[in-house]
Amino acid sequence: MPEHAGPGTTSTVVAATPQRAVDVVVVGAGPAGSAAALEVARAGHSVVLLERGPYPGSKNVYGGVVYGRVLDELVPRWWEQMPVQRWVTRRSTMIMTPTQALTVDFRTQAWAGPPYNGATAHRSDLDGWLAGLAEKEGAVLVPSTVATGLLRDTAGAIVGVRTDRPDGDLTAKVVIACDGVNSFLAKEAGMFAGKPTGHVTLGVKETLRLPRSVIDERFGVAGQDGVDIEILGCTRGIPGGGFVYTNLDSLSVGVVVDPHGLAGKRLRPEELVADLKRHPAIEPLVRGGELLEYSAHLIPEGGYDTMPELVGDGFLVAGDAAAMCLAAGIWLEGVNFALGAGMYAGRAAVDALKVGDTSKTGLASYRRMLDESFVLADHRKLRRVPGLVLGQRMQESYPAMLCDLAQGLFHVDNPQPKPGLLKLVRRTLKRHGIRTRDVVSDALTGVRSFG
Amino acid sequence: MTYDQPAFDDHMSTVDFEVARRPHITVNNEVCRSCRTTDCVYACPAKLFVPTSDGGILFNYEQCFECGTCYQVCSGQGALSWTYPDGGHGVAFRKG
Ligand SMILES: Cc1cc2nc3c(=O)[nH]c(=O)nc-3n(C[C@H](O)[C@H](O)[C@H](O)COP(=O)(O)OP(=O)(O)OC[C@H]3O[C@@H](n4cnc5c(N)ncnc54)[C@H](O)[C@@H]3O)c2cc1C
Ligand code: SF4
Ligand code: SF4
Numbered sequence: 001m002p003e004h005a006g007p008g009t010t011s012t013v014v015a016a017t018p019q020r021a022v023d024v025v026v027v028g029a030g031p032a033g034s035a036a037a038l039e040v041a042r043a044g045h046s047v048v049l050l051e052r053g054p055y056p057g058s059k060n061v062y063g064g065v066v067y068g069r070v071l072d073e074l075v076p077r078w079w080e081q082m083p084v085q086r087w088v089t090r091r092s093t094m095i096m097t098p099t100q101a102l103t104v105d106f107r108t109q110a111w112a113g114p115p116y117n118g119a120t121a122h123r124s125d126l127d128g129w130l131a132g133l134a135e136k137e138g139a140v141l142v143p144s145t146v147a148t149g150l151l152r153d154t155a156g157a158i159v160g161v162r163t164d165r166p167d168g169d170l171t172a173k174v175v176i177a178c179d180g181v182n183s184f185l186a187k188e189a190g191m192f193a194g195k196p197t198g199h200v201t202l203g204v205k206e207t208l209r210l211p212r213s214v215i216d217e218r219f220g221v222a223g224q225d226g227v228d229i230e231i232l233g234c235t236r237g238i239p240g241g242g243f244v245y246t247n248l249d250s251l252s253v254g255v256v257v258d259p260h261g262l263a264g265k266r267l268r269p270e271e272l273v274a275d276l277k278r279h280p281a282i283e284p285l286v287r288g289g290e291l292l293e294y295s296a297h298l299i300p301e302g303g304y305d306t307m308p309e310l311v312g313d314g315f316l317v318a319g320d321a322a323a324m325c326l327a328a329g330i331w332l333e334g335v336n337f338a339l340g341a342g343m344y345a346g347r348a349a350v351d352a353l354k355v356g357d358t359s360k361t362g363l364a365s366y367r368r369m370l371d372e373s374f375v376l377a378d379h380r381k382l383r384r385v386p387g388l389v390l391g392q393r394m395q396e397s398y399p400a401m402l403c404d405l406a407q408g409l410f411h412v413d414n415p416q417p418k419p420g421l422l423k424l425v426r427r428t429l430k431r432h433g434i435r436t437r438d439v440v441s442d443a444l445t446g447v448r449s450f451g
Numbered sequence: 452m453t454y455d456q457p458a459f460d461d462h463m464s465t466v467d468f469e470v471a472r473r474p475h476i477t478v479n480n481e482v483c484r485s486c487r488t489t490d491c492v493y494a495c496p497a498k499l500f501v502p503t504s505d506g507g508i509l510f511n512y513e514q515c516f517e518c519g520t521c522y523q524v525c526s527g528q529g530a531l532s533w534t535y536p537d538g539g540h541g542v543a544f545r546k547g
Pocket of ligand 2: 478482483484486487488489490491492500508524525526527528530531
């Protein structure tokens with residue numbers, strides 16, 4: 001039995017008595033884990049929330065926009081408490097080539113008041129707040145502690161976790177694995193058997209300090225309003241994308257990129273961020289920003305078809321650990337899915353404890369609740385989107401083609417007369433070697449996914 | 452136009468680490484010497500894999516983000532032994 005967590009962990013078989021140290025152990029105090037612990041504690045059961053970092057959020061990195069509506073079910077008037085930097089009232093999608101940028105820019109003041117839509121927040125603030133909510137309901141947060149493997153009874157049911165504390169075995173009636181993208185516990189439990197693995201994207205980010213008034217001016221916002229820019233075409237043909245988000249007095253600028261694509265192009269991730277910061281459409285926004293923190297993290301990007309089994313005997317998997325993150329170009333949502341899944345996992349554990357059956361059958365309500373909610377409904381609907389958005393056409397051909405099309409439309413070439421639109425489209429498609437057939441097929445995939 | 456991209460050390464100096472005694476990741480140079488892709492050299496966001504003149508890899512675990520990218524991209528059987536650092540050690544992001 002290795003005493004450290006990693007890809008090589010194995011379970012320990014213990015002689016389990018029906019007596020357990022606690023009702024539920026939740027591994028990982030990210031959004032999924034804290035939501036799960038909150039629901040279990042609220043129902044009056046004992047629950048320990050294990051976190052390997054010294055404080056919640058210390059190991060976690062994201063872009064950073066949280067979509068908070070899922071919190072309606074957990075915390076009344078959550079927007080009055082959540083540690084928010086800015087409320088997103090302006091959302092832009094930018095497609096670029098090294099010298100061009102075409103932006104669809106949307107803003108609405110409907111998102112500037114309760115119940116809002118997206119909010120920027122730092123993970124250390126957000127994760128700390130969420131874990132604090134669980135603690136207030138009676139969950140016991142145990143930081144600086146790694147779950148290094150699973151405990152099983154002789155029949156294979158999961159009956160607890162081993163930790164790296166002295167006397168660190170902790171038995172429980174239900175273990176909820178919310179340990180994030182590397183998902184070592186679910187792998188150890190065999191939940192990924194027969195599933196495609198390795199569908200991860202690397203995210204790297206710089207947090208850049210700028211005075212609040214400068215951000216307000218450059219991004220055209222006031223008060224606590226903020227901006228979210230998602231970018232396609234900024235990763236030199238390696239599948240991925242970029243982002244710029246406004247915090248109160250800093251910006252989050254980064255790229256997400258297929259890590260398998262870097263060596264082939266002899267590129268490093270921080271070079272792609274530097275590229276983005278130099279781009280003529282981005283440089284004026286980030287100019288002079290002082291680097292506060294450089295950070296990186298993996299993202300599960302495979303979507304629905306790469307999700308593991310979610311329920312085992314005495315075992316549930318939620319959040320990034322179950323690949324529930326939606327990472328598809330202009331969408332980068334994982335915190336909301338993690339919160340939703342964690343909440344349902346907590347409720348399923350409570351259902352099972354109530355009837356005294358924490359087997360796979362007793363815990364089955366988890367899958368049902370997920371199926372009926374946005375968590376799996378959205379993922380099922382969008383299952384083909386990762387492939388579409390990360391494909392070569394969406395990554396390289398379309399951004400270049402659309403930018404050229406826009407340039408063709410706006411370019412005044414007197415004394416040449418203006419070209420007709422159809423002709424311009426046909427000419428641009430041809431120049432970029434794009435077949436109408438592919439455009440139609442991609443459009444259909446898009447319509448089927450989003451229609 | 453010139454652009455001030457701080458050197459990579461300046462990037463890493465913005466991150467806090469509670470360095471543990473135990474190296475939580477180790478590299479087996481026997482395997483790396485016959486690796487043709489050296490994906491780790493390009494993909495590790497903390498730039499911890501440095502190729503050496505004899506075709507091996509110099510690796511220092513101390514400023515690791517614990518992201519998992521290296522073991523995901525490495526195709527060398529047994530090249531990496533990969534674990535999380537023990538509780539409380541390793542990277543501690545302040546913003547994230
Ligand atoms: C660059 C980037 C940008 C992103 N942008 C966005 C965005 O803008 N909006 C959005 O909604 N989502 C975004 N995401 C996705 C989002 O961060 C994740 O989907 C979300 O954090 C998942 O929450 P979780 O609770 O499942 O996992 P995590 O947040 O990863 O939490 C897992 C927790 O488990 C702990 N842990 C792991 N293993 C163990 C162990 N063995 N023992 C004890 N503790 C353990 C970890 O320390 C961690 O605290 C982004 C992700 C990245 C990387
Ligand atoms: S760690 Fe893996 S990818 Fe890196 S050089 Fe060694 S074998 Fe190659
Ligand atoms: S875990 Fe991430 S930061 Fe650490 S060595 Fe591997 S790739 Fe580099």
